[in-house]
Amino acid sequence: MSILQLDNLSKRYGSTVALRGLSLQVEPGSVYGLLGPNGSGKTTTLGLALGVLRADGGMIRWFGQPMSSQSKRRVGALLETPNFFPYLSARQNLLLAADVKQADPKTVDAALDLAGLTARQKDPFRSFSLGMKQRLALASTLLGTPDVLVLDEPTNGLDPQGIAEVRELIQRLAAQGKTIIIASHLLDEIEKVCTHVAVLQRGELRAAGPVSSILASSDRVVLRVEPELGPSLLHALGQLPWVRDVRPETGGGHSAELTPGHSPAELNRALFASGVVLAGLEVRQRSLEAQFLELTK
């Protein structure tokens, strides 16, 4: 049973199509990244999944059931900005959140400790820095020990140490078996913490799957030969139908992409059989950034 299933989800804002027939499945225990440039539909997707936006079409199921108050209480979520009452203290805000989530008020102390705000628990929320607000929001998502965390740009406003702490927290929670859904435009963030990724562009799904497979599908092989063998290399590569996108590399040599099912070793053998002896072969894993730019071109 999927934790979250979105089926053919659509959303319009006036004449603007924010989401067009999006279908996704988030499996238990995964750290699922929603990746896309600003305005690609990440927050809209999460807003629909969390029931604060009304879908124009499609279906949302949590834990195999239509969304309900019970299913929502199994999910801790931070959407866009930390949403608290500015005149209430950190403690009062968390007690209120615990009431709404029907969580034990005793868990508030642990949440404040986790956010590093125990010393300032009596200060009003409005006096907090952006990073402190973000940490409080993250702590609030953990009230009631939810099975799933939904985090929209969780490292927004945090300093490098805060970012590292959030990453560590996400990895720790994932190791405990929690399912985590993260929306971000920070590729580095997704690459470092996610097991799965979906790439959105202008409200459409461009790619989805395990991070490793999305990266592997676009590995490039860099080939170096003695200068006089350059034309022979290009000719030999042109003869291989499973080699594509041959490009010259800066500093000499060429790089190419292999279609799925073919390995760099196979390429080496094929080139050797054509009389081209390689001086060097390097598999260059494309960064998620390169893949992201390719997908969202």
Place this chain on the structure above:
Amino acid sequence: MLRAELRKILPYRTVWVILGLYVLLLAGFVSVGGSVTVNGQQFGNTLYSFPELWSRLAYMASYFNLLLGIVLIILITDEFQFRTFRQQVIDGRSVAGLVQGKLAVSGLLAGFGVVGVLAVGLFFGLTRSPETIGRAPETIGAVLLYGIQALGYLSVAGLVGFLLRKGGPAFLGFFLYAWVVEPLLRLTTPDEIDRYFPVKIFDSLTPTPGQELLSTLTGPSTALLPTQAAPLAVFYIGLCWLLSYLLLRSRDL
């Protein structure tokens, strides 16, 4: 649900300032009322004699429903501004739960108004006209009718708050509807119809003291009697809260 609403209200200084103002203004107006001179005669302590005191107080308090409405509008529009309605839905509260929460708050505010009127009435009744205290229970129903009226004004304020979502426009909308737009509409509407308008119905619950005397000069009032207006007021209150729910349900948060 009520506990969560109280967690928001109790530490909110603005709410207490406005509620304090409500009591002070009511007590202040009642206090100076005795020195008002009509036809060369001062009201004096007769103003504070039971059983008439309750209906007089209920009528005076009806002018301060604006303050109770402002409190509710602040509490509703704050939730839109701080995006806390959105967060509560994320955290598991239903849209119906959000509206029920504010309905409960309106009940608390109306209750505060009733208690305020009772406290002010008892204070002035006991200090200025103690000999009539025995007759106090006779017309205490007027205070309960005032409570329904306060709930009525609060239901309109709530609807305007949910509709406009921003404090300034919502205050203006509430004030304009209750004190300008509907009274103007009533001027151009036959009396048999305008007495069923919502604010007119709410106002009918606390008739002007000495209405009988006025009627002899201006002709009989077409307004419904308080007991006739009460069920209709309850209907309008229910309608306003239902519309608030439907409005919130049909929109993105």
